[in-house]
Amino acid sequence: DTAVSQTPKYLVTQMGNDKSIKCEQNLGHDTMYWYKQDSKKFLKIMFSYNNKELIINETVPNRFSPKSPDKAHLNLHINSLELGDSAVYFCASSQRNQPQHFGDGTRLSIL
């Protein structure tokens, strides 16, 4: 069973489009995260939700909007995609004071 699953795995789209990435965890964790890994391979936190409540919101353009319908899901919606949004997006989850578990990533390419 996949603990943290993301869909889609690959996403190729045109500049200006709106797209969503979904994340689900079956570990029963209370907290979920979105990280971005750019072309230089740096991993940076974007958002974190705890029990459906936003608790971390780094300096991210407001074109990015996370949504947590329940504590097992954290989706990422991106409006008006730009070339600079091309990256790998990782979802993660954790229980309080425990290590984070990561998904396999969504590779977003903007044409």
Added chain:
Amino acid sequence: DAKTTQPPSMDCAEGRAANLPCNHSTISGNEYVYWYRQIHSQGPQYIIHGLKNNETNEMASLIITEDRKSSTLILPHATLRDTAVYYCIAPPRFNQAGTALIFGKGTTLSVSS
């Protein structure tokens, strides 16, 4: 987060022990040291963490110096599948849920036969 410093790359022969160092001289008393690795653009994988004492699990051992200013991750018998980027991270102790991990550049470990 305490700033961590790691060598950019290391090589290891298959079957030998891989010892990956990390300096975290500004670590505070309640900050753990975590190790993750990322194999060829897969999601980061948790390896081990510790506060003061040395730790061992099925993947690795973690040796933390007495002054807690540095640590070493030990993979006792490295295999080709251990080739990855290894990250040493010292996030603040979780006083609330959702503390973010701050990833640096890590150490690229290359295991060869």
